Amino acid sequence: MANLRESIGLIACAAVLAAPLVCRAQAPAPTPGALAVLEGANPVMDGRWDVTLDGRIGFPRGRLKVGEFPTGSNKSGAGGAPGTLLRLHTLGIDVSEALEGAVAFSVTPRDAVRTSYLYYFLNGSSTPRVAVVYNGQEFAPGQLRTNADFSRFSLAYERTLRTRPVGERLIGSAGLTYVSLSPTLTGHRKSNGEDFYRQELPVPILGLRWDYPLGQRLLWQASLAGGALPRVDSLRNEGGTVYLQQSHADAGAGLAYLLGRNAKVELGYYVTYFFQYEASHEDKNLFELMDNGVQARVTLRF
Numbered sequence: 001m002a003n004l005r006e007s008i009g010l011i012a013c014a015a016v017l018a019a020p021l022v023c024r025a026q027a028p029a030p031t032p033g034a035l036a037v038l039e040g041a042n043p044v045m046d047g048r049w050d051v052t053l054d055g056r057i058g059f060p061r062g063r064l065k066v067g068e069f070p071t072g073s074n075k076s077g078a079g080g081a082p083g084t085l086l087r088l089h090t091l092g093i094d095v096s097e098a099l100e101g102a103v104a105f106s107v108t109p110r111d112a113v114r115t116s117y118l119y120y121f122l123n124g125s126s127t128p129r130v131a132v133v134y135n136g137q138e139f140a141p142g143q144l145r146t147n148a149d150f151s152r153f154s155l156a157y158e159r160t161l162r163t164r165p166v167g168e169r170l171i172g173s174a175g176l177t178y179v180s181l182s183p184t185l186t187g188h189r190k191s192n193g194e195d196f197y198r199q200e201l202p203v204p205i206l207g208l209r210w211d212y213p214l215g216q217r218l219l220w221q222a223s224l225a226g227g228a229l230p231r232v233d234s235l236r237n238e239g240g241t242v243y244l245q246q247s248h249a250d251a252g253a254g255l256a257y258l259l260g261r262n263a264k265v266e267l268g269y270y271v272t273y274f275f276q277y278e279a280s281h282e283d284k285n286l287f288e289l290m291d292n293g294v295q296a297r298v299t300l301r302f
Contacts, residue, residue, distance in 0.1 A: 048105055048106040049104070049105060049106075049301070049302050050102075050103070050104040050105075050106070050112075050114075050299060050300075050301055051101075051102070051299060051300045051301075051302075052100075052101065052102040052103075052104075052116075052297060053099075053100070053101055053297070053298050053299070054098075054099070054100040054101075054102070054295060054296070055098070055099055055295065055296050056096070056098040056100075056270060056293055056294070056296075057096070057097055057293050057294055057295075058095070058096040058097075058098070058272070058291040058292055058293025058294075059094065059095065059096070059291070059292065059293055060093060060094075060095075060122065060290065060291040061087075061088060061089065061289075061290045062087070062088040062287070062288045062289040062290055062291075063085060063086065063087055063088065063286065063287075063288050064085075064088070064091070064146075064148065064183055064286065064287050064288075065082075065083045065084070065085045065086065065284075065285070065286040066083045066135040066183075066194045066283075066285045066286075067081060067082040067083040067135075067136075067283065067284040068080055068081055068135050068136030068137075068282070069081075069239070069281065069282050069283070069284070070136070070239075070282070080136065081133045081136050081138075082133075082284065083133050083135065083284075084132045084133045084134065086132065086134075088122070088124070088148070088289075090126060090128070091124045091144070091146040091148075092125045092126035092146065093122050093123065094124070096120065096121065096122055096293065097120075097121040098119065098120045098121065099118070099119050100116055100118040100119070101116065101117055102114055102115065102116035102117075103115055103116075104158070110159055110160045111157070111159050111160075112157075112158045112159075113155075113156070113157055114154075114155075114156050115153075115154065115155050115156075116153070116154045116156075117151065117152070117153050117154075118151065118152040118153075118154070119149070119150075119152075120149060120150050120152070122146075122147075122148035122150070122289075123146065123147055123148070123149065124145070124146045125143065125144070125145050125146075126144050126146070127141075127142060127143050127144070128141055128142070128144055129141050132144060132185070134185045134194075135192045135194050137190070137192045139185060139188060140187075140188055142187060142188060143187055144185060144186070144187040145185070145186045145187060146184070146185055146186075147183065147184045147186070148181075148183040148184075148287075150179055150181040150182075150183075151179070151180045152177055152178070152179045152180075153177070153178050154175060154176070154177040154178075154205065155176055155177075156173045156175025156176075156205065156207070157173065157174055158171055158172070158173045159171070159172055159173075167211075167212075167213040168210075168211065168212050168213065169210070169211045170208065170209075170210055171208070171211070173206070173207040173208075173209070174205070174207075175204075176202040176203065176204055176205065177202065177203050177205050177227070177248060178200060178201075178202045179196075179197070179200055179246075179274070179276070180197040181196040181197055181200070181276065181287060182194065182195050182196060182197055183196070183287065194285055196276060196278065196285060196287060198238075199234045199236050199238075199242045199278045200234075200244070200246070200276070201232070201234060201235075201244060201246070203228065203229055203246055203247075203248055204227045205225055205226065205227035205248060206225065206226070207224060207225030207226070208223065208224050208225070209221065209222070209223040209224075210222045214255075217258040218255065218256070218257055218258075219256040219257070219258070219264075220253075220254075220255060221253070221254060221255075221256055221266065221268070222252070223250070223251065223252050223253075224251045225248075225250045225251075226247075226249035226273075227247075227248050228246065228247040228248065229244060229245060229246045230245065231243050231245045232245075234278070237280075238280050238282050238283060239281040239283065240280045241280060242278055242279070242280040242283070243280065244276070244277070244278055245275075245277040246275065246276045246277075247273065247274070247275040247276075248273070248274055248275075249272070249273040250270070250271070250272050250273075251270065251271045252269065252270040252295065254267055254268015254269060254295070255267060255268065262301050263298075263299075263300070263301075264298070264299055265296070265297070265298050266295075266296065266297040266298075267294070267295075267296050267297075268295055269292070269294060270293060270294075270295045271291070271292045272289070272290075272291045272292070273289065273290055273291075274287075274288070275287070275289075276288075
């Protein structure tokens with residue numbers, strides 16, 4: 001609960017200290033009348049840089065499994081350990097926290113390049129009544145701490161696909177995302193982690209965002225993005241060729257309010273899905289996350 005209170009406080013502070021405006025990088029020409037504030041009639045909005053800070057609190061579900069099968073000189077007659085299938089809930093991970101920062105540069109009034117960095121906090125403590133096998137190591141029953149934090153770096157090109165005189169916009173995006181994941185279990189004075197990131201590859205992502213003005217300063221926004229890699233050769237070798245399968249999906253909807261002519265705050269609901277599976281003669285590793293919750297976002301324009 002302490003982490004939850006700290007996260008709520010962090011998001012509240014972010015909402016007070018910063019403010020975004022609608023990204024001119026995807027805006028059409030200004031429209032007359034009350035919607036001028038939304039469409040950028042104010043010369044202050046002529047800047048090309050857009051900086052955003054996003055905070056999230058969610059309620060995750062998912063699973064983690066790491067198997068180890070010694071090969072070659074590491075094999076000593078044992079057949080290996082497939083690993084215990086661990087649910088995030090049973091590991092004590094009931095609340096997720098995330099922070100994301102993004103910077104966009106407007107190439108033209110309709111086109112932008114955006115880069116973002118997301119860090120996910122997934123920590124928990126549990127007391128399993130049975131032994132847990134993870135990455136070839138057995139943890140006896142008792143207190144077990146889990147750190148499944150991961151980071152995600154994304155780069156995307158955005159373009160306004162459709163606009164209407166009322167200020168409605170449909171924005172498309174295409175890019176790549178890369179996740180760095182290394183979940184670790186600690187207990188009984190020993191620790192074991194698996195470097196998922198060593199087999200990761202950039203994943204192509206396509207997305208859509210819909211903006212619909214509800215008034216001079218109020219805006220409805222909805223977004224959907226996702227991408228996947230089928231079972232592919234990761235170009236890594238660990239006891240043989242490592243094959244990778246990975247999927248991403250993100251959706252969100254909420255309200256945005258413009259604070260003056262160059263600032264915006266947003267509050268909404270999000271859903272996130274992430275899946276990664278690695279397989280070789282030596283490893284069979286699985287991580288899956290399904291998360292949903294509330295998010296607050298602020299952006300500055302200059």
